[in-house]
Amino acid sequence: MSRRRRVGIAGAIVGAASAGVATAALAKRYAVGRIRLRPDPAANEPFGELRGREVAVTTSDGVRLHVELDGPEDAPLTVVFCHGYTLNLDSWHYQRRDLRETHRLLLFDQRCHGRSQREGVADRTIERLGEDLYDVLNAQVPGPCVLVGHSMGGMTIMALAERHPELFGDRIQGVALIATSAGKLAEITLGLPALVAKAVHFVAPQAVAVLGRRAALVDRGRQFGSDVSFLAMRLLGFGDSRNVSPTLVDFVDTMIRSTPTDVIADFYPALMSHDALGALDVLDKVPTSIIVGEKDWITPPDHSRAIAEVVPSARLEVVPNTSHLVQLERPEVVNEELRDLIKRAQGEKR
Structure with a gap:
């Protein structure tokens, strides 16, 4: 196969992958946009503003x-x-x-x-x-x-x-x-099949520890809200995810992102034990x-x-x-x- 052809094929693969990522990002942004356009009864709720x-x-x-x-x-x-x-x-x-x-x-x-x-x-x-x-x-x-x-x-x-x-x-x-x-939190299935849940629990402590050691770098990325975190919080934090207030989801997401990664990593073993x-x-x-x-x-x-x-x-x-x-x-x-x-x-x- 000629070099020119290999480069052409590689370029096509990269182009297709990039198009796929771009398409997924657009779909995600479209989904979040549609969610935010729905009626939001908590839009004017003063989350985080009550003080004593x-x-x-x-x-x-x-x-x-x-x-x-x-x-x-x-x-x-x-x-x-x-x-x-x-x-x-x-x-x-x-x-x-x-x-x-x-x-x-x-x-x-x-x-x-x-x-x-x-x-x-x-x-x-x-x-x-x-x-x-x-x-x-x-x-x-x-x-x-x-x-x-x-x-x-x-x-x-x-x-x-x-x-x-x-x-x-x-x-x-x-x-x-x-x-x-x-x-016994380390034994919960997280809604996953038993073998998958077991694997997740096996890997999670090491993964959390690694994140804790790189907390400063991780935190810089976490400070910016994203469509991914919004969708994840909406799905995992609330049972009636279709009807939950987008304003409430943003509020919780902001709270979690304000907790430093090293704090999350350090408390994780205590919760599991x-x-x-x-x-x-x-x-x-x-x-x-x-x-x-x-x-x-x-x-x-x-x-x-x-x-x-x-x-x-x-x-x-x-x-x-x-x-x-x-x-x-x-x-x-x-x-x-x-x-x-x-x-x-x-x-x-x-």
Whole structure:
């Protein structure tokens, strides 16, 4: 074959590949464009703009946590919100919006997330998050409280229960665990066939570690939003992806992209090794609500059911056609359950 012909064939292959990539990009952009043109009931929702009285809490190991207090200061009970992995306190937008007029709320950014300290933070474990919550309660919650945790925030509450069980039934009078797990996250299938899921779990720790070592480079690329991240968040974060608000999807995507890659990498092993099922019987001392989306592939409903078996007095709510971000996707369901939990906490002295 002549050199000219080989070059011609190579050029044709490259041209075809480039055309394919370009076509895919145009199709993707067209799909996102069509989604954004649909009616968006949350288009004017002030995501990330709700603010309260800002204070700083320094933990027992010297880390500064960003804390916000909202609602009436003289309320008899404080509702404390613990957010999830890669998120921040703004992920409780709808709960804050609907409860702030009638309840004293405390929201905080977990260490290395949001506006809390990142630099020089060595301890990035679930056990340490439990101690952080203990420090926050001692600093800013003078009376009884209800704890609400989503995903990693639920694990934070479990770590507190393991280390400070004496608080439950005394200062802590109610608990809500939302889309969380007491352990064995490394065994979930992610909706994949068993062999594929096993391979993913085998490769993921090494892949995450590599990303962590190249965090600065990765973060530079993550700062720019993309159609790919929008579509992925829409599909994976929400159960009813066809009808979810594009504004809400952008809001969550921005939160996640603002969490540095090294933070994501450092907390990942702690999440995978988390095992607190044996410590949860203490939650039977207080009214407990367990809420999970029916289509949650990150912390599947079976993980919530496992918690409910250990805490037989707990109320389990599986929300239909909803995924991991249930507090944002179906806030009316979550808020109704929280209001009921608060009433039970104030009315039941065990």
